[in-house]
Amino acid sequence: MYPQNKNSDLPVAIIGSGFSGLAAAISLKKKGIQNFTIFEQEAGLGGTWFNNRYPGAEVDLESHIYSFSFEPYDWTRNYATQQELLEYLNHVARKWDVNSHIKFNEKVDTVTWSDAEKSYRITTASGAGHGPFCAVISAVGFLNLPLLPPFARGNTPFLGDQCHTSRWPEGLTLNAKRVGILGTGSSAVQVIDEAVRDAASVKIFQIEPNWLLPKGARDFTQAERLQHRFKPVQWWKRFKLYAGYDMRSYGSAHARKEGHSNRSRTKRSLAYLQASLADRPDLLKLSTPAFPFEARRTVISDTYYDNLKSPKVELIPFAVTSLTEKGAVDASGKEHELDLIVYATGFDAANYLGNYKVKGEGGADLHATWNGEPEALLGLMVPGFPNFFMMYGPNTNSVPLVSFYEAQADFATTLISKMKRSGAKTISVKPQMFRRFNAWLQAKLAKTVWGSTTNYFQTRTGKVVSQWPFSASAYIMATKLARRLAVDIQ
CATH class of the missing domain: 3.50.50.60 (FAD/NAD(P)-binding domain)
Known part of the structure; x- marks a missing residue:
């Protein structure tokens, strides 16, 4: 005893x-x-997945690996949406009381x-x-x-709607609005995808471009979902994903310039960029990062480069420096009239x-x-x-x-x-x-x-x-x- x-x-x-x-x-x-x-x-x-309810929110890791090893789930997509992840977490909480x-x-x-x-x-x-x-x-x-730029803290003169992606108000929509999005990171590209569909116009304020890789996001077929309900199949899928991430990170190879996975992923990212924007040299120039691959969080998206070419979209290579009643002023001094400003500006x-x-x-x-x-x-x-x-x-x-x-x-x-x-x-x-x-x-x-x-x-x-x-x-x-x-x- x-x-x-x-x-x-x-x-x-x-x-x-x-x-x-x-x-x-x-x-x-x-x-x-x-x-x-x-x-x-x-x-x-739900934490992150309770707060981050912005349009288009979804995970950047595959559903089978972005879940508990002891709690498999009947996922509908290979990259789960915010809503499905929140449902999963509530399911787990109920099961374990x-x-x-x-x-x-x-x-x-x-x-x-x-x-x-x-x-x-x-x-x-x-x-x-x-x-x-x-x-x-x-x-x-x-x-x-949430990290907000100084001009967005406290009371501002802007008369339209504004919010950080992690504090999206209930009922706020993009429909038929002139939308300004500050940032080009992971949350930004997801909001942009929704805005291109629903908004009247989209202005993207970019300080620096990010490295991108294609995501391959899709719904699982009914046959796949049936297979995944067989635990050994789901276990094998999870194991392959885990082993892949382990190999990518072995010896910090993903985060060193000379690392094999860093070099191979850099080539993939450049090829994706050039293939996507070869017909738009203006956008290609604006979208090419000057810093090493993986030096910032790499964005994964199937749609961002295509969205840049939409007639609704304007990529502005300047930061916003201040707000007015009608919109935002960029670093070149130009004012942009907007109905909604989305701060995809990350976190402290x-x-x-x-x-x-x-x-x-x-x-x-x-x-x-x-x-x-x-x-x-x-x-x-x-x-x-x-x-x-x-x-x-x-x-x-x-x-x-x-x-x-x-x-x-x-x-x-x-x-x-x-x-x-x-x-x-x-x-x-x-x-x-x-x-x-x-x-x-x-x-x-x-x-x-x-x-x-x-x-x-x-x-x-x-x-x-x-x-x-x-x-x-x-x-x-x-x-x-x-x-x-x-x-x-x-």
Whole structure:
């Protein structure tokens, strides 16, 4: 019999109910831990796929790999839409009885460690206090703080509609409107595809073009869906996708100029660009990136280049600098009259956990500790913040994402389970292992293209804080080793 203490009987807190939050909740249940609470700031679960409801929203990873390994699904498309992904997540939550653990409309403001009690207390935006909790798992991701240009913050003179892609208002349509879209990234190209169909006109404001690859998005045939219901077939499809991503990332080959997969994908992207826009040399020039392939998130789309040639569309090679009552003024000084402005301007990605505060041992503030440059052991733990785990934390952005979530959930819940069984009170990462890991990781990242241009992977100093440079299998193995070698349970 292990000795017990009050701490070991306390519940676990999970912040967020998207993919990673559900992964953590289900992993706790699998380990026999039913005493946990999920704090969700929105009215429904789903995280990214609850918030990102803009027209045309869909995933950029194949449906069979962008799903839990333990929960196959009867997908209708090879790249699921936002609506289908949200249906899937709700299906998973119902099956595993996760909903009963969720407090909706409860935005976490502070997470505070007590040195005396060896536990956390949580305060939410309503002012309510919650806890104590023996451990906290943050599952808020890092693409959750919309980034708006300065002229779009607060009150603006523009009299039409305007919104960020991740905050699309209910009932807002593109129908018959003069639409301005700021950005040419993944969300932008999806909105553009819908706007070309429904809007009166579309103006795309481009600061720099992005690298593109064709997507091959399509509906599954009825025969394919019947085959996929046979679990070995679905397992094999998922395995092939996983192995493909693993091989692409082996040795950081996807993120180094000299890497085989980077070179081959660069050739594919250039061929796609030239074949698509050969008849429009003006657009070809404007759409050719000046930075290395993969230095920013590569966009995948079957329609973007064709949409540029639509008579409805105008590609404007300038940023918007200000708004007027009637529309937007670009950097050349030209005013564009618009009815709707869509900010496909991304997120404040380097600001990890930027929507709440975390206090650790001795009252230490996590954001002050990071000082603008987030880092963690495998994105999961930081010294001085015991029993606090991050899902999709610093330097864990890679594909296939859900495989990373499952590994992170297993890391956190295995340690929590061990702490509860042993009667221990704290789980801490060893400072020396933390420092050695991050020094090694930054040395590897320095060899990639990610530091060669400005992107959301970096802090203001240029440090790459979001990317994992190797394969998912390498990461999964590292979490298993770290659990044994880099963590103290006392």
